Amino acid sequence: MCQITKEFIMLLKGEYKHLESVVGPKTKILYHIGFGEFPDKDTLIPEYHATVFDLNGYPIDPTKRIVLTYNEYQALLDDPKEKDKIVNQLVTQFDL
Numbered sequence: 226m227c228q229i230t231k232e233f234i235m236l237l238k239g240e241y242k243h244l245e246s247v248v249g250p251k252t253k254i255l256y257h258i259g260f261g262e263f264p265d266k267d268t269l270i271p272e273y274h275a276t277v278f279d280l281n282g283y284p285i286d287p288t289k290r291i292v293l294t295y296n297e298y299q300a301l302l303d304d305p306k307e308k309d310k311i312v313n314q315l316v317t318q319f320d321l
Contacts, residue, residue, distance in 0.1 A: 251279060273298035275311050291315060 273293040277285050284290075291314060293301070300307040 275315060277315060291318070 273295060274290050275293060276290040279285055291311060293311070297307070297311075301311065
């Protein structure tokens with residue numbers, strides 16, 4: 226049986242917003258919902274990611290990702306300063 230959460234249902238219904246930040250001439254950071262490591266094949270765990278993509282929308286490196294808490298993700302939607310903080314963290318962490 227899959228673990229069904231409120232976030233997962235909202236994801237299926239398309240109620241989550243995606244946000245982008247363009248970083249440098251060839252990369253952007255996409256804030257989105259993803260799925261983490263599955264403890265077992267029947268469990269889906271929604272995660273909030275900030276992932277580095279190229280401008281065509283392909284992940285540059287799947288490891289270039291920060292996992293956000295729900296509250297951090299909500300703050301991104303509400304506060305541009307929070308978004309800047311995550312961008313700076315990714316730029317520093319992954320030398321963009």
